[in-house]
Amino acid sequence: MLGDRPLVVTREAGVATLWLNRPDKRNAVDYHMWLELGSLAEDLASDPEVRVLVVRGAGDHFCAGGDIGGLGALPFEDYRRANEAADRALAAFPKPSIAFIRGACVGGGAEIAIACDLRLADMTARVGITPARLGIVYPGFAVARAVQLIGESATKHLLFTAEIIDAERALRIGLVDELLPPETAEARLAELVGLMAGRRSLLTQMASKDMVDSVLAHGVVTPAIEARWDAELARSPDAAEGISAFLERREPTFAWVPEPARGR
Secondary structure: OOOOOOEEEEEEOOEEEEEEOOHHHOOOEOHHHHHHHHHHHHHHHOOOOOOEEEEEEOOOOOEOOEOHHHHHHOOHHHHHHHHHHHHHHHHOOOOOEEEEEOOEEEOHHHHHHHHOOEEEEEOOOEEEOOHHHOOOOOOHHHHHHHHHHHOHHHHHHHHHHOOOEEHHHHHHOOOOOEEEOHHHHHHHHHHHHHHHHHOOOHHHHHHHHHHHHHHHHHOOOOHHHHHHHHHHHHHOOHHHHHHHHHHHOOOOOOOOOOOOOOOO
């Protein structure tokens, strides 16, 4: 049981699951949840026991968006800052992150999903970016991230129309990486996180994420980032273990971990 806190973290075998836990509101995110979401993402990023982060919603929905009901009670800029901090903390999470999507994934929910590295969805998923329904402007950082993921035209379509698209179209435009039957989605999620957290090199995963982010930001892997990971490779036992395991036809046991308090 998740209890009644709007955000809950559970852990199992190196996998942290961050639950959006307002099922009666279809997990809509309010100001205080945005604040806590950013803080939790930063805390989990620095936890050496966490190998993979999963973000998902309690109940039948991922997230129906930002809870705008209380917006009139605080300055809009305060809400925007909390939203941006959460978005950036999720995107900067240095290890693999997965959004597990079922049901509504709209507005702020789509923003959360896009800030993760991968998105798994079942056939019930419905996705939309809907500020045009409210006459507001989607945050620039979130627009940029959407364009990087699904391209100019698909982002414009979602923003211009505020249409809610089905799971198959989300897969076609690249917003979803895997689309699964509802009855097998949980098993596939467990299989994927088990593979990533237990049988693959964390060095490779973190270096790859850092390099991909560099290409998105600068068009290339910068010399500084390449040098950083060359140095980590030199001190890591993972390459020797991976080659030995391959030659011996066994599963490798990778041991590299980032140095304490190491940032990206």
